[in-house]
Amino acid sequence: MPAHPYSRHLHTVEQVRVMERAALAALGISGPALMRRAASAALNSLRRAWPQLQHVCIHCGPGNNGGDGFLLAVLAREAGLQVELVALTAASHGDAAAARTAWEAGGGRVRLWDAHGELPDAELHVDALYGIGLNRAPEPDAARLIEAINRSGRPVLALDIPSGLDADTGHCPGAAIRADVTVTFIAGKRGLHSGRAADQVGMLELATLGVPDSVYAGVLPDAQLLAAEALPPRTRCANKGNYGHVLVIGGEHGMAGAVRLAGESALRAGAGLVSVATRAGHVGALNAARPELMAHGVDGPQALAPLLERASVLALGPGLGQGAWGHALWLTALEAGKPLVLDADGLNLLAHEPRRFAVPAVLTPHPGEAARLLGVATAAVEQDRFAAVRELARRHDAVVVLKGAGSLVADPDGRLDVCPWGNPGMASGGMGDLLTGIVAALLAQGCNAWRAACLGVGLHARAGDRAARQGERGLLASDLLIPLQALGNDVTGHEREHD
Template sequence: MPSPHALYSVAEIRAIEQAALAALPAFTLMQRAGQAAAKRALELVGPLRHHAPILVLAGPGNNGGDALEAATHLAREGASVTVLLFADSDRQSEDSRRAHKNAKNSPLRFADPACGEQVITASRWSLIVDGLFGIGLARAISAPLRSVIEQVNNLDCKVLALDVPSGLDADTGNIVGPEGIAIRATDTVTFIGGKPGLHTGHGRDYAGHVEVADLDIGREFFVDAKAQLNRPELFSDYLRPRPHNSHKGSFGDVIVAGGAHGMSGAAILAARAAAKCGAGRVFAAFLSEPPAYDSAQPELMCRHAHDMDFASSAVTIGPGLGTSNAARDILTRALLSGAPLVIDADALNLIASSDDLRLKLRSRGHPALLTPHPLEAARLLNTSAARVQADRLAAARQLAAELNSVVLLKGSGTIVAQPGGELAINTTGNPALATAGTGDVLAGICGALLAQGWKAWPAALAGCWLHGSAADTLVAQGTGPIGLTASELIPCVRALLNRLSHKHGVDEPSNSQ
């Protein structure tokens, strides 16, 4: 069976589905989808499944057929099922007509779709099943179904979306069409394979908890996934406990270059994060006059950026760097140094404005690690942030290929892309990260990992996973999401990194007797 973490485009899912349909008896996949949906629905309803009031919304396509088949199974399991069918039976596919016939022969009730809004609000539903539209939706949902979705989104009950929440683009995570609308589901059971749009953009707000039902399609029908969900297993080879026989030189140096006048805090945040994520030594290198020391983190060595030798350290450049000529000179030196390199913030803006700097970045022997937010990515691509957000996966892939770099495109469902096109979507993080300084912390984390010998790809995967997971941990403990500050993430990231290192690592043999 394919990995539950694999992500497939709509085109890939369609190709897999068509190949499987050609090899299986008619109606098999719809039957399996209905069974999988009903199973998940019963899990959500819980022990009150018998006579539980469940509303099933079925649309005109095969997604609606899946919903009808699920409704049939639910009714036969004893649930009190009401179906609103928004379809012309003469225009249904053969499989959907068969599901419709099965539903009519089961103990469920069909309600008049013309009274859909009243049906939705008339009862206190245990669960609503969304089978209005699947991955084939190409335009914004309009009346009367728009009003139906508005009513569902106003209810306080669980909503299970089948395959993809109606109105959500499965490839991009955007709402389909200008002025579009989508079902806001608490849970989604997605068929055949995972879809990237469920995990980035609006996906995490609208899809809720996602589970994959592969419909027992044989592995031979699947293509190799070009994208996957980020998780610790992807970078576990670099996680290991530290040997007793080690010293500060064993774990590398980080130079954090930034801190122009009035922006010293950004460099300090990044440097503190690098120190607490395991770098042996951390230099905070300021464009402006450096402070004598950081009173909260006196272990940091504060220097003037012009005095630093970038060749012997990992370098995180950009936090508070500014875009002055002096900043450009420092960035040029870092690009030419050959050092493991994290490029963030104003360093990205400088590269976006200079063909020469872009060429130096692209020509490096080893990929740098870029950490743009959407506007910075837009500047690098000479486009708008809206266009970047319209297809985050494509934007990250394009940047990685054009700049020969590992790109970490920040946002809900952060995208990590390699120059060759391999891609991962991060699953950790929450709105607590939407505050000043969190990007500086992320850059510092990544710099510390590079200093300890990590390659850019696993460092990016681990950096965003740890960064987001720290925010999730703090919110679960009651700190945030409102008012969480960037510096609060750092000790939590340290704890998570230590925990993962002991869980995934292999203990070094001890010399103690």
């Protein structure tokens, strides 16, 4: 379906509530009328995804999400489908009560959920149990129904949000629906795009329900989805000096691969020159494997100093270690006052010696590293990735990339972008080293920290999706290097894009 002009905008639950009220006023309609629009959009989504389907079971909760389900049942019956309806409760409240009455008035039967019973054997289950207001674990009976739906082996359509998923954070505090398709209403919810949402949402569609542009213009989004972008074409008279000099610092004994991957990705992302400062024992292997990298053995700060002087951007941390050698190089590099990307052990050292950055800096922690920087458990980071990444950006006065499913990019002022690409095959060693090199290369080519982080995260994830066309399992970090080069030069291809 064509993208809506505001389809990249993501909102909090509170913002969506404001937009719903504004929509009712702007359209001059009642709550039930807006609910009927949602039901109609849901039926359209159902028909697009499963055009041959004849038998559907709709599961309704007591609130407005359940009301959407009751009206979907009315419309589906009118369209000639066989409809069964399972309700969590004997009564509905608010506008949902009228929707329930409309279903029953037409002869519709409501079957109350029996936690010890069986689901109807339908071709499709529709989740209309809980909407965006749920931020706790579902009640035990509802949890059993959710688990039964998930076990059914039948496809699932979720209305607005998969029940059990927190619409603000993407966290699931208890049982949660695993949908094949989710049709969300009016505006994008940020929790549908990061963390656990990747396993719950399935294919996501936005149905705006005819809401006018004035409603969207009146509420600034809390976050945005990244757009697919490439670097501008180079001038014909370009030379390597125009595109910066990245210095990758790291590679303690046994970890030469980390600096090679970071250095090679910096080259593939367009840096004019890339040097590597590492253990002397790694220089020969690096020269043999990738002669375009200028590898230098450094035994301490004195040997690092002339390399720092020539560099325009630092990539600090891949394979660095936290021993005396790594710590000394880390301190020396930070004192050089050069723009930098900080990753891996560069972040672990920062957790022990916190500081704010006066130079352009991009930090790229995974959730475990973010937890160490914040002094909390990893689970606390995953419970609210949005809050965690914003706090890290504020605390360190840097742009921060919180990696993972739906990677987040935040700046110290609270601006936040969400990556809609990437795949589980990228959960393998060396992927973070690649991202470090890519972002450093973009800084070296003149991007500011925000632009380098957003463009770098997008290129990295899209290269991962293109590389995974042969399958996700067994994907190597180095498999991304050629797709990365292609994507940096244009945006053609068939990688998955968001609506």
